[in-house]
Amino acid sequence: MFVKRFAEAKPYEAPNHWGVVGLRLQGFEPGGPTNQWLGLSQFLPGGGAGPDATPVEKVYFILDGEMTVIVDGVETVLKKFDSCTIPAGEIRKIENRTNGIVTMLVVIPYPPGVKP
Template sequence: MLVKRFADAKPYEAPNHRGVVGLRLQGWEEGGPTNQWLGYSQFLPGGGAGPDATPFEKVYLVIEGEMTVFVDGQETVLGPMDSCTIPPGEVREIVNRSNHVCKMVVVIPYPPKVSA
């Protein structure tokens, strides 16, 4: 078992994100998960990500606040304990339209290993 304390979480930069601080809770370390990593994102009012797509799926879980997710011209507002899966290749944009910080957990698989 690998225990990591929130106080020890390290920040990370996510491409095409704005107004956010991301912390890596689990992943990318010896003894950590082997299939995916776990991030914690704190989006300021007006903060967000995209529009863009990735070659892997993502799972978002809103812990506090709300996040608006745009996919295929439709918008969905996620509130506390709401979650969604974004499939590989799906273009999405997320925006915190509220005046409160949106706190989200993000689960993302590791990229495929490249054989030599």
């Protein structure tokens, strides 16, 4: 078992994101997961990401707040405990359109060719 305390989580900057603080909870360290990494993103009001796509799928899980996800012009509001899968290559944009902070877990496989 590999335990990582929240106090040990390191911030990271995700490209094409604004108004967000990301913390790497698990992944990219010796003894950690070998097939994916787990991040915690905290989006300020007006914060968001995209539009862009990644070469691997990802899962968003909303812990608190409401996040608007836009794919092909269709807007979906994810609320507390809602989740979605974004397939590899799918262009998406996400926006916090509320006055509260959105806290979101992000699960992403390691990119092809990347070994932890």
